[in-house]
Amino acid sequence: MTQTDIARSLTMKGERTRGKIVDAAASLMLNDGVAGTTIEGVCAAAGVGRSQVYHYFDDKGELVRAVIERQAELVFSGQEPHLAHVRGWESWEAWRDFVVEIQRKAGCVGGCPLGSLASELADEDELTRQLLVKSFERWERAFLRGVQRMQDLGLVRADADTALLATTLLAALQGGLLLCQTRKDVASLETSLNGAIGYLRTFAV
């Protein structure tokens, strides 16, 4: 092994440990909230020592932000393929079914991994809030591209305000997920998404 190989191998091991800590923290924070999650709990769940956690994260705030990035990536990477390859109205129904199916499989537990964090942390420190804003924006842009694709396909009117439609879709998703989580029933989520798609349809050519 060369020095470079050793360094790379150490980095990969470090990345794995860091990932293990973030995964454990994400799971605990989804179940018990951020306030209900302690560094001790994260250590126990990840099977690492305190010093390892503090090697990768200056404080709990930095770990929380890593969890936000992880959850944002999770929801984005799940939905983005649906929204990036919109082929027509049936693509929106496929996206809706995909979202509903995830909740059904999860027993309607946890709500939106990003929305739950936003609800708890949006009024906390500015750094965390800005990361939440950025994460929602990235997600909203995926909706925006989906709606723009509908315009390109000649299925949605060229004068439709795509930015407003993207916000409407994201909000309907967030609200639907909260009702789904509370009611432990996917019906409200499905209804909410149908409403948002129905509104998009008012701009159909």
Place this chain on the structure above:
Amino acid sequence: MTQTDIARSLTMKGERTRGKIVDAAASLMLNDGVAGTTIEGVCAAAGVGRSQVYHYFDDKGELVRAVIERQAELVFSGQEPHLAHVRGWESWEAWRDFVVEIQRKAGCVGGCPLGSLASELADEDELTRQLLVKSFERWERAFLRGVQRMQDLGLVRADADTALLATTLLAALQGGLLLCQTRKDVASLETSLNGAIGYLRTFAV
């Protein structure tokens, strides 16, 4: 004073103390979350002793449920008059402006007093979840009556599914409030509500 007068006066005093405790707890839980709120903190904020809190509430769970009932009453009593006296499309715009103005005045802090609690507590004990469900249902019924009134006025088609429309409105409100709280900007909330009203308009006669 008769014995009855004394009993009534004591009850009123008790009600005031209980109310003071619930108000203090509601305010703390809105700021710090339920998990971040301790009985000690509630005592300090309400200016009462622990024994007084435990006189009115068996445990923190019971206090939390009293807070849910208070917050549900707060959002319901604010919006219900708008929804109970729907006179036409302008009533929905007045309701939207009312909701947006509350957030603007609050500096977009806190989100929905009921939605925030739901997001944190929906996966906790069943008793609490059922109270959240009941609270959302009561709110949703106010939307339902508003949509039904539109039908009675001959402004919305008689065959429109009023229950689905009520869910769509509630979900759009919840999602919009979460984006508003995160972005510290009422624009997303306004957009989301316009989307839901726009969807309702697709059923206009």
